[in-house]
Each structure stands twice: as C-alpha cells, then as structure tokens.
Amino acid sequence: METPVNKPKQLRIALRNCGMLDPENIAESIVRDAYQALGKVLKEYSPQECINILKQSGLRGRGGAGFPTGLKWEIASKSKSDQKYVVCNADEGDPGAFMDRSILEGDPHSVLEAMAICGYCIGADKGLIYIRAEYPLAIKRLKIAISQAMEWGLLGKNILGSGFNFEIKLCYGAGAFVCGEETALIHSMEGKRGEPTNKPPFPATSGFMKKPTNVNNVETFANIAPIILKGPEWFSSIGTKNSKGTKVFALAGKINHVGLIEVPMGTSLREIIYEIGGGIKENKKFKAVQTGGPSGGCLTEKHLDTPIDYENLIAAGSMMGSGGMIVMDENDCMVSVAKFYLDFIVGESCGKCTPCRIGNKRLYEILERITQGKGVMKDLDKLKNLSYIIKDTALCGLGQTSPNPVFSTLENFYDEYYEHVVEKKCRAGHCKNLFHYVINEELCVGCAACKRCCPVHAITGEKRKPHYIDSNICIRCNECIEKCSFDAISIQLEPKILV
Amino acid sequence: MTHIKSLEQLTSKRDELKSNLSRLDDPNNSEKKVQIKVAMATCGIASGARTTMDFLTAELSKRNIPSVVTQTGCMGYCYAEPTIEVKLPGKEAVIFGYVDTKRADEIIEKYIKTGELTEGVIPRNYDTID
Numbered sequence: 001m002e003t004p005v006n007k008p009k010q011l012r013i014a015l016r017n018c019g020m021l022d023p024e025n026i027a028e029s030i031v032r033d034a035y036q037a038l039g040k041v042l043k044e045y046s047p048q049e050c051i052n053i054l055k056q057s058g059l060r061g062r063g064g065a066g067f068p069t070g071l072k073w074e075i076a077s078k079s080k081s082d083q084k085y086v087v088c089n090a091d092e093g094d095p096g097a098f099m100d101r102s103i104l105e106g107d108p109h110s111v112l113e114a115m116a117i118c119g120y121c122i123g124a125d126k127g128l129i130y131i132r133a134e135y136p137l138a139i140k141r142l143k144i145a146i147s148q149a150m151e152w153g154l155l156g157k158n159i160l161g162s163g164f165n166f167e168i169k170l171c172y173g174a175g176a177f178v179c180g181e182e183t184a185l186i187h188s189m190e191g192k193r194g195e196p197t198n199k200p201p202f203p204a205t206s207g208f209m210k211k212p213t214n215v216n217n218v219e220t221f222a223n224i225a226p227i228i229l230k231g232p233e234w235f236s237s238i239g240t241k242n243s244k245g246t247k248v249f250a251l252a253g254k255i256n257h258v259g260l261i262e263v264p265m266g267t268s269l270r271e272i273i274y275e276i277g278g279g280i281k282e283n284k285k286f287k288a289v290q291t292g293g294p295s296g297g298c299l300t301e302k303h304l305d306t307p308i309d310y311e312n313l314i315a316a317g318s319m320m321g322s323g324g325m326i327v328m329d330e331n332d333c334m335v336s337v338a339k340f341y342l343d344f345i346v347g348e349s350c351g352k353c354t355p356c357r358i359g360n361k362r363l364y365e366i367l368e369r370i371t372q373g374k375g376v377m378k379d380l381d382k383l384k385n386l387s388y389i390i391k392d393t394a395l396c397g398l399g400q401t402s403p404n405p406v407f408s409t410l411e412n413f414y415d416e417y418y419e420h421v422v423e424k425k426c427r428a429g430h431c432k433n434l435f436h437y438v439i440n441e442e443l444c445v446g447c448a449a450c451k452r453c454c455p456v457h458a459i460t461g462e463k464r465k466p467h468y469i470d471s472n473i474c475i476r477c478n479e480c481i482e483k484c485s486f487d488a489i490s491i492q493l494e495p496k497i498l499v
Numbered sequence: 500m501t502h503i504k505s506l507e508q509l510t511s512k513r514d515e516l517k518s519n520l521s522r523l524d525d526p527n528n529s530e531k532k533v534q535i536k537v538a539m540a541t542c543g544i545a546s547g548a549r550t551t552m553d554f555l556t557a558e559l560s561k562r563n564i565p566s567v568v569t570q571t572g573c574m575g576y577c578y579a580e581p582t583i584e585v586k587l588p589g590k591e592a593v594i595f596g597y598v599d600t601k602r603a604d605e606i607i608e609k610y611i612k613t614g615e616l617t618e619g620v621i622p623r624n625y626d627t628i629d
Binding site for chain 2: 008028152
C-alpha cells in the first residue's frame with residue numbers, strides 16, 4: 001500500500017462529514033457533533049456575541065465575492081422588522097462545479113444547523129433553501145434531514161428548550177444561472193421572474209417579501225458549526241492574511257484525479273494540480289486553469305506558485321467564484337474556451353439590460369468568426385473595447401463579470417488570438433476550420449479504407465497509390481484517421497496542396 | 500421517537516450513540532461488525548455504486564460475515580468511483596476505489612476475511628478537524 005510521505009495538503013472543514021456518515025440517518029450526524037454548536041449558541045451566547053465570534057474568525061462568503069459573513073449577519077440583525085428570513089443559496093450553476101451538491105448530499109445537517117444559528121443571530125424564525133430542481137438527490141436528502149431534525153426537536157418550536165423557533169422550507173430553482181445572484185434569487189423565490197435588481201436596497205434591509213433577508217452560500221454555512229465549537233482563533237489561524245479557513249474546489253478537466261478537494265487558503269495551484277490532482281492526464285503539458293466559472297478567468301503557468309486566496313485571484317485577473325477549477329492542457333484552444341463561456345452567458349443572460357443581452361451576443365459572434373479563421377486584427381480591439389463597455393454598464397454581477405474570460409484569455413494568450421487571426425492557425429488543433437487532415441504519401445498503401453468511410457467523399461486516389469484529402473470538402477469528422485491501419489493520416493496546421 | 504429537549508440531552512444521546520458504535524468496532528466484543536460505507540452521492544450512483552452496495556449487502560450476509568453496509572455522501576475521489584470505505588473492528592479504515600462487483604468480491608474474500616490488502620487502495624489524502 002502506498003503511504004503518503006508528506007503531511008496531507010488537504011484540510012477538510014466544510015467537508016468534514018462528507019463521506020463519513022449516512023446523510024439519511026440523523027443519528028450518524030449526532031455522533032459527529034451535529035447540533036452541538038446550535039445548542040452551545042442558544043445556551044451560552046447572545047446573538048451579538050455569536051456574530052462577534054464569526055467576525056473574529058474572518059470567515060468570508062464562499063459563493064464567490066467573499067463578503068465577510070459576520071458583517072453580513074450583523075447588518076441583517078440590526079434591520080428592524082417583525083419578520084426576517086435566512087436563505088441558503090444552493091443554486092450552483094457554474095459549469096464544472098459540484099461542491100454545494102456534494103455537501104448537501106453528504107452532510108445536510110451541517111447546513112440546517114448553521115441556518116438555525118443564523119436565524120438566532122439575526123432574529124429570523126424562517127429559513128429557505130433555494131436549490132436547483134436538477135439536484136433531485138440533494139433535495140431528497142434535505143427533505144429527509146429536515147423532517148428528522150423536526151422529529152428530534154432540533155428544528156421547529158422551542159429548540160433545545162431555549163424558546164427559539166426555527167423552521168426550514170425548500171424552494172426550487174428552475175436552473176437559471178442568474179438566480180445565483182441574490183436579488184434574482186429572491187425574486188425567483190417570490191414567484192417573480194428571476195431577474196436581478198439594483199442594490200441598494202440590499203437583501204439585509206429589504207429582501208424576500210420586502211423583509212430583511214440574509215443570503216449565504218451552502219459552503220459558507222457548512223463552515224459555521226466548527227467555528228463555534230473550536231473557536232474563532234482556531235479558524236483564523238488557517239489561511240492567509242485576509243482569507244481565512246479553507247476552500248472547497250471541484251477539480252475537473254484534464255487532470256488525473258478529478259475530485260472534490262478542500263485546501264487551506266494560500267495553497268498554490270502547483271500543489272493542487274500536481275500533488276492532490278496527480279498531474280495532467282497523459283503527461284501532457286499544463287496550459288491553464290479556469291477558476292470562478294463564467295465570471296472568472298484563466299490562471300497560467302506563471303501563476304502556478306501564487307498562493308490562492310480572494311485577493312491574489314482577483315490580482316491575477318480571475319476570481320474565487322464558487323470553486324470550480326477546470327484544468328486545461330496543450331490541446332485546449334484558449335479562444336474556444338472564451339467562446340464556450342460566452343456561449344454559456346448568452347444562453348443564461350436574463351435579457352433585462354442591453355449591455356449583457358446584446359453585448360455578449362456580439363462578443364460571441366466575434367469569437368466565432370475568429371475560431372472559423374475569418375477574424376481580422378480589428379476584431380481584437382473590438383473584443384477589448386466591447387468587453388470594457390459591458391463590464392462598466394451591465395446591471396448585475398453576471399453581466400459585469402461576463403467579459404472576464406475574454407479579458408483573461410486576451411491578456412494571457414494574446415499570441416493564440418494573433419495566430420488565429422493572422423496566420424489562420426490553431427496550435428491546439430481544436431478549431432475545425434484551422435487544421436487539416438493530411439495523408440503521408442510514403443506511408444499510404446492505397447488500400448482505400450479511408451476513401452470508403454469518408455462521409456463527404458473528400459478523399460480521392462487510385463488503388464494501391466497514395467490518396468489525397470481535399471481540405472475544402474473535409475468536415476474533420478476523424479473517421480479516416482480511425483480507419484487507417486498504417487498511421488498514414490495526421491492532423492496538420494498546413495493543408496497539403498495537390499500540385 | 501426521540502425528542503431532545505436540551506443541550507445536555509443532546510450530548511448524552513451523542514455519547515450513547517458513540518458507545519454503540521465503539522462496541523461494533525471493538526475486536527473483543529461479541530457484537531463486533533465490519534463497517535462498510537459506500538459513497539452514494541450523485542457521482543457515485545452514476546458510476547454504479549448502487550450495484551456495488553446491493554452486492555456487498557447481499558454477499559456479506561450470504562457469507563455470514565457480521566457487517567453493516569451504509570451509504571454516505573461523496574468521499575471526494577470522483578476519478579475512482581465507485582469508492583467504498585472498509586473498517587475492520589479495531590483497525591484503521593481503508594478506502595478502495597473502482598469497486599465494481601468483481602473487486603467487491605475480492606475485497607470480501609481477501610481484505611475482510613484475511614486482512615490482506617487488495618488492489619485499488621486509495622491513500623487518504625486529507626486531514627480533518629477531529
């Protein structure tokens with residue numbers, strides 16, 4: 001058996017119980033100290049004392065922007081109202097991200113307990129979990145967890161004899177990406193269109209049903225109980241100067257050990273990719289990591305040793321986001337990556353404001369032209385100018401950050417854009433119009449296997465003589481390469497012209 | 500039905516449940532059992548964890564091995580799903596990856612019966628808080 005030589009790089013706080021217990025049996029959670037923190041808070045602390053603990057701990061929101069959690073709770077607690085709400089944002093929508101789903105499926109009670117603590121601190125007796133309808137297993141386990149907690153008296157009326165009441169209900173999202181934005185999320189819960197509105201007013205003063213509402217992400221809630229039980233000093237001893245604790249990342253893409261990881265803030269990309277992730281698939285060359293989803297950007301080789309925290313990621317032109325980490329190797333075309341995210345944004349834009357609705361569509365069209373080999377140098381300036389306009393004028397976080405993939409790939413991979421536009425080449429061999437299938441005359445025996453399988457009749461040649469592929473007809477379906485038994489066909493950046 | 504009315508009751512309930520668990524884990528206790536956890540989050544189920552879990556439950560009782568097989572959430576080793584954790588009484592828990600029914604059979608015959616490790620062991624690569 002292999003034994004790890006060094007101390008493990010991962011530290012699991014939010015994921016402390018994931019994979020350790022049966023999420024459908026509350027007794028297993030109780031064994032692992034579930035609801036102890038709630039009991040302690042209700043018995044020993046005033047709401048303000050509990051908020052102070054969170055402020056001291058330095059916990060920041062794990063949904064992406066990194067707003068200090070204690071401060072958020074304090075603002076909500078100071079709003080005066082007869083009714084307040086605690087909302088858990090489980091509308092995880094970034095491509096490649098599955099942190100929240102795993103927490104809800106593996107340890108639902110950690111989130112329920114923290115929501116009750118939040119309710120006590122801000123003076124709310126109702127909690128709502130806004131969860132995507134695409135997460136049926138997480139929904140099922142949450143429902144079981146809520147009903148078991150009610151049965152055991154850990155939610156509901158007069159919790160643990162303290163006189164504090166708290167109940168939690170589920171709200172289903174229909175899967176719109178913009179509904180992860182808190183104002184859009186609240187509108188969606190109210191039964192209105194999932195469209196964002198200007199802040200202020202912030203949800204802490206006027207949120208769900210115009211009542212003060214505190215919205216936190218799943219992972220943020222999952223960090224609360226350990227902070228209460230082990231103390232703020234313990235938590236703030238982990239991480240970097242301004243980013244405390246740990247962060248869960250969903251490692252995906254061209255990496256050997258795809259998985260769910262949790263590392264202390266300040267861990268470098270190199271440690272994550274090569275030590276925890278086991279390196280790049282098939283020993284290919286590392287090119288970039290995309291973090292922060294469609295609002296984030298790419299980190300490249302020069303960022304490999306940057307300690308990851310909120311500030312450093314912003315400085316590197318990306319952002320923490322919710323924690324998706326997509327690893328890319330030398331076969332990924334960065335222009336196509338930017339195009340992929342823009343395509344996602346175009347589909348997910350709610351259409352309320354013009355810069356996002358129309359601007360992103362235009363950005364996408366320019367990128368599409370470039371990947372088809374029809375781009376001109378002027379397009380690169382247009383991309384940049386339009387991106388700035390969208391960033392400055394869009395209504396909500398989705399629109400303001402939507403050009404980030406363009407900024408970041410232009411900044412880090414300008415030479416790839418240049419090659420696409422000027423040399424009409426895609427070095428990654430990804431853009432279909434910019435590479436060619438070529439038959440090596442010396443290896444081709446003229447068996448005609450390729451000619452027979454070609455669906456568009458792009459291959460010509462006499463029997464037992466070398467064949468030829470007409471690149472103008474070829475649709476790059478890859479059939480011929482798979483059929484050729486002599487490895488005579490390869491992908492080349494230059495077409496072969498028949499003389 | 501359990502209804503907990505105070506923090507003290509919660510703590511004593513926790514301790515009671517804990518001691519039940521430690522009886523299962525005590526190699527000298529007659530109630531000892533092999534404890535197996537199958538990672539059954541969406542990712543695990545999609546990779547076939549339910550088949551693995553059904554197989555383990557059925558085969559362990561057929562082969563007269565006192566055991567409890569439970570489901571858990573994601574263990575984080577998505578690349579090696581389905582994953583299971585096996586805890587022999589009094590021993591450190593061991594995680595196995597790529598557990599289809601063939602490997603599950605191997606694990607029962609080799610690791611659970613004789614304590615000899617089989618292929619597919621995943622070294623635990625994290626610290627947790629307790």
